[in-house]
Amino acid sequence: MDISGLDLNLLRVFDVVFRHGSVSRAAQELGMSQPAASQAVTRLRQLLGDPLFERMHGGVRPTPRAERLALAVRAALATLEVALAEAHAFEPQQAQKRFRIHLSDIGEARFLPPLMWALREQAPHVQLETLPMAMTEIADALDRGSLDIAIGFLPGVTGTQQTVLLSDHYAVLLRKEHPVLQVLQDGRLSPENLRSLEFVAVRSHSETLRILQALDLQQQIRLSAAHFMAVPSIVRQTDLAVIMPAEIADTFERQGGYAVVQADLPASAFDVSLHWSWRFAQEPANQWLRSLVVEVFRQRA
Template sequence: RGTLDIAIGFLPGGTRTRQTVLLSDHYGVLLRSGHPALAHVPEDAPLALATLRQLDFAAVRSHSETLRILQALRLDERIRLSAAHFMAVPSIVGKTDLAVIMPAEIAAGFVERGGYAVRDADLPDHRFDVSLHWSWRFEQEPAKRWLRELVCELFQQPRHREAAAP
């Protein structure tokens, strides 16, 4: 109906909106520091499929792409816990040997606080864009244009700023 002011996220089905990419990210694997799976893998090496097959996972229901990745790798039988959102996962991962596939940018925030490691892995279709979406119907309204420009100024990665301004 054209009532959308803005939406921010990875919305692969959002084809009826105008959009501009804010940032590019990829999925990584979040584990607790000292997880046994990390003992024999060099710190800068991605986790191999053989290593992933030895892990038990927490899946996040609000982000279906991570479940799709686990299914594509035939690891869905390794899911031991389902969580509603990524923010529920750190306390679980930090006290168990569960792993979770999640956006690397979010995982990096947990790693900074200590007690966690995020590792790249050989995951299918693991790169994605987080975009700013809006309705084309009211895109010329000054207040809505100002809001989109502010969001881009605050959150858009420099390499995406060269794209057309919202």
């Protein structure tokens, strides 16, 4: 086809319909009526000679041609957005901006203090807002700009740009005087030791639940907590154990009163990564925030 006859607004509608899997939700985001959005999709179908989307329960799904086209359209629109935006560099000392980031509750407790200290030094007027989201919602939120970055072990987040901040593994946190520590061999928890323990499970951290299920230790769960924040205090005052990232568990051990014990846990290793959308990869403020996060993690490492 001759691209000179293509209305770029049709590609914008295509992109939003592709992301949402729904013409009505795309129309809502774009501030247009559903008939107008449907008409735009119909015009693009006629130009490309492909249905692009097939109706299904609850929305639409892309055809193979639309799947191949989507990435190129997103890249082209992102390039235009950057080119048309004001080309001012981000000045952190003068900036008055609010960044929105995804962090889990355990991530907030561990990573926000050093990040806020760095912001105090480098960007005193910048604000942070944490918006914990379901893993299935993060990529779309980054694309829409309702999130600036996401930090964590997020294996279900795809289609984003990302860089590994640190590699970690899961370990077991106990109180320092826990009876099982007296019978360890080589300082590790054997399968028999693990079966003798009772656990706190944190529902917001699915990987720890997966590990307990893989070890067939569901019957050993004595407390199922919604959030992580109270768990260290519970562990310190009881004989309950919790499976958690070793890097974070080490911080409790350094405070005193805790012991971090290694064990043969299935699929224990993981990476904590920084995720962002290609749409905002060249945006100066987003670039600065990503650089700051990488710097903070490098200093901690």
